Amino acid sequence: MSHIDPQVHRVLDGEIPADELNAAQREQLAALTRAAHALSALPRASVAARVMAEVRRPPQGAGVRLAHWLTERHAVTISFRPVWSLALAAALAAVAVIPGHGPGPVIGDQEGIAQFVGRFPGAKSVDVVGSFTDWRSGAVMLRDDDHDGIWRGTVVLPVGQHEYMFVVDGERWVTDPLAGRYVDDGFGRQNALLFVRSIAR
């Protein structure tokens, strides 16, 4: 096996500039750089159509899915319409265990599905922050595809109790008024509580 001078490794690891190398070291550096450059050519192939066809393919027939929907637990949505101001925007929230037989990702034994639904007319963005996002915004974005003011999102969470709040337009934190259970956040407000159950049961 060729011996590579430690200085060459340091240059390749970005620790020192290349101009500190002598001629022999530069030769080694050039050979490896040329090799990496040749290998960096991108292939012309694409698997996009093949992959998308696979992920779009429903794993079972409509009859089977209907049977599951009729016989198993699923999310329930309750509407809430506030009248006093958008600052206390109405929200709906439903947290439920739904069947794991759909075309979506596989759910682990110790995981369940939480569905968030809220009514925020005029909002430009709504997301959910909570103990499951380390209270960081942007990880769980809700969507309002038909622009009716109802924002929805579904996420997979570990089984157990989680605290959460809605964030409207990236700055307005809103407690879910219909969560049913709350906990003091230590800053004078209340976080909503949700309980996620395993779908494996």
Next chain:
Amino acid sequence: MNSPRVLPTDRELSDPEVVARILSGDVEAFGIVIRRYESGLLRYATRMLGHPDAAADAVAEGLVRAYRHLASCRDPARLKSWLYRIVGNRCRSHLARRSASDISLEDAPPLPDPSDTEAAAERAEQLALVQRALETISPEKREAFVLKHVEGLSYEEMAEATGERIPTLKMRVHRARAALLEALKEEP
């Protein structure tokens, strides 16, 4: 007059935002993941396996697997490393099967396209030469060199993609450089 509402483009959405959309049932959003990472993953798999068809199989299997298990991606901000890990595992499976059936890595070296220009043909020839040298070193060293110097991953990202410790990876990259340099000397 109000400004028109600007819908987010692929580039404006962060990986965690894309993952959230997919997990909320938007299957088509997985197309964003494919557009974002497919080229690099295909290159990585091609360098690992040396055969474009096998590489396409590994990447397609890996991406479908990633979609099915997306909920287990604990940190969507590190989606890239997670995808490289899944495709890396598919490559290892392909290599193990290939080893069992004793098929040579050199059965399908990359060939220049007849419509290529002279410069492109020269680049293809250079690539074939380096690829042959790369295939003579162990899969672990090959993976280390490709992830570091072709895919441009940091040692932290490599650790996430391979499950190895950073000091181990640094040592492996150093040995891979030496092995590849030696192999290149032996190429005609």
